[in-house]
Amino acid sequence: TGESNIPPTLPIHIYAFDTQNNCVAMQTMNTPEEDLSFQLTAGTYSVYALTGAAGSTYSIPTKATAKPDAVIALFNPSNTHGELEAGNTSITLKENEEANIAITAKRIIAQVTAEVSGVPNDITAVSISI
Secondary structure, eight states: OOTTOOOOOOOEEEEETTTOOOOOOOOEEOTTTTOOOOOOOOOEEEEEESSOOTTTTTTTOOOTTOOOOOOEEETTTTTTOOOOOEEEEEEEEETTTOOOOOOOOOOOOOOOOOOOOOOOOOOOOOOOOO
16 A cells, blocks of 8 residues: 555455456455566556455456546445545566566545535525535
């Protein structure tokens, strides 16, 4: 995470994209004991991490539907978002090369909810700036 010595929120979804933004690998880590490992051919990849988004609560992209700018949405919009973190990095691999990467995940603002009540009938508009 962006804060030292604080583990990311589980689950952790990892996506690897080629230079045409096609998802070539995807894994989900549900426990701290699991290892994540991809078998990729030589090339350059963008690797994205999303933490804290459970598949029972959020629409998590599959390998077939993932894009770097995919929207992660609540199945039930009246629910509140959990603590989500996201990060990404790039890696270039040579033939038969083995490499480790580190992705720093930072908290992302996922939802702001506001309610205005008790507004007199003669008021025609209310705006909120955040």
